[in-house]
Amino acid sequence: MDQVHLMQVFVTVSEEGGFAAASRKLDVSPAAVTRAIVALEEQLGTVLLQRTTRNVRLTDAGRQYFDDSRAILASIAEANEAASGVNAEPRGQLSVTASVLFGRMYLMPCIVEYMQRHPQVEVSAHLLDRVVNIVEEGIDVAVRIGHLPDSSLRAFRVGQIRRVLCASPAYLAAHGVPGHPSDLLQHTIVSSSAISPRVEWHFGSGAEQLTVRMKPRLVVTSNDAAMQAALGGLGITRLLSYQVAQEVARGALVLVLENFEEAPWPVQVVHREGKYGAFKVRAFIDCVVERLRAQPELQG
Numbered sequence: 001m002d003q004v005h006l007m008q009v010f011v012t013v014s015e016e017g018g019f020a021a022a023s024r025k026l027d028v029s030p031a032a033v034t035r036a037i038v039a040l041e042e043q044l045g046t047v048l049l050q051r052t053t054r055n056v057r058l059t060d061a062g063r064q065y066f067d068d069s070r071a072i073l074a075s076i077a078e079a080n081e082a083a084s085g086v087n088a089e090p091r092g093q094l095s096v097t098a099s100v101l102f103g104r105m106y107l108m109p110c111i112v113e114y115m116q117r118h119p120q121v122e123v124s125a126h127l128l129d130r131v132v133n134i135v136e137e138g139i140d141v142a143v144r145i146g147h148l149p150d151s152s153l154r155a156f157r158v159g160q161i162r163r164v165l166c167a168s169p170a171y172l173a174a175h176g177v178p179g180h181p182s183d184l185l186q187h188t189i190v191s192s193s194a195i196s197p198r199v200e201w202h203f204g205s206g207a208e209q210l211t212v213r214m215k216p217r218l219v220v221t222s223n224d225a226a227m228q229a230a231l232g233g234l235g236i237t238r239l240l241s242y243q244v245a246q247e248v249a250r251g252a253l254v255l256v257l258e259n260f261e262e263a264p265w266p267v268q269v270v271h272r273e274g275k276y277g278a279f280k281v282r283a284f285i286d287c288v289v290e291r292l293r294a295q296p297e298l299q300g
Contacts, residue, residue, distance in 0.1 A: 007069040009036040090280035091120035098143040103127035159298030160264040188235030191216035192226035203260040
């Protein structure tokens with residue numbers, strides 16, 4: 001059998017979790033799927049899938065072959081797209097991800113503009129306050145805040161943001177403005193676990209870095225909730241500069257301890273190695289990079 005076909009069948013069985021589901025996805029008979037997997041395992045001389053009455057599981061060898069096969073199939077698709085010509089219209093499925101608030105404020109306008117330009121592309125937007133593994137979860141493009149530990153990802157830097165402390169003018173008038181991070185121990189603290197799950201807040205950088213162990217009075221799981229608590233005058237919270245930029249500009253929130261802030265974090269558009277060759281991915285990256293670099297809140 002054709003090697004590419006065998007890989008396609010194997011990857012589909014692995015992704016769908018079973019032979020019957022793969023046969024429906026590929027629109028072939030279950031017997032044809034079984035023959036393809038048997039032929040592939042005989043060719044490789046190893047077991048790729050452990051079969052049970054209810055599902056299939058990848059063996060260690062199968063897991064490695066699955067990752068390699070999916071990468072090879074993606075490269076073939078990219079080569080086909082590249083060969084179709086520079087004037088080809090982007091089409092197909094595109095998956096993107098960002099954090100919830102960043103996605104709502106900045107990524108969604110990019111997606112809307114992109115989809116209006118390219119009507120043959122369908123987009124899945126995963127807006128989540130967690131780090132998505134774009135390789136394992138099949139994401140094409142992600143916007144990441146912070147340094148990238150994974151060198152297999154390619155990145156376009158579009159700006160930088162700061163972790164800032166802020167409170168309402170009413171709270172500061174009633175309780176005073178902290179002049180040093182240690183003064184926070186005398187204040188009401190609102191902590192967003194979406195920003196930092198730890199109760200230790202770090203300040204400064206290098207040899208001048210210091211840490212304050214906080215005891216928040218209120219802990220929330222979303223940045224929006226922390227900002228609302230600060231706007232309501234409950235206490236001091238720590239968020240990202242872009243999240244509070246509008247409220248600071250209109251005077252509803254005031255930044256404190258700016259001289260003790262950590263070094264800024266980069267904002268980067270990342271994608272899997274090689275995926276920039278796909279027309280739909282390249283067109284989206286071009287669109288989102290241009291838009292994000294034009295945002296003044298992301299340049300400080």
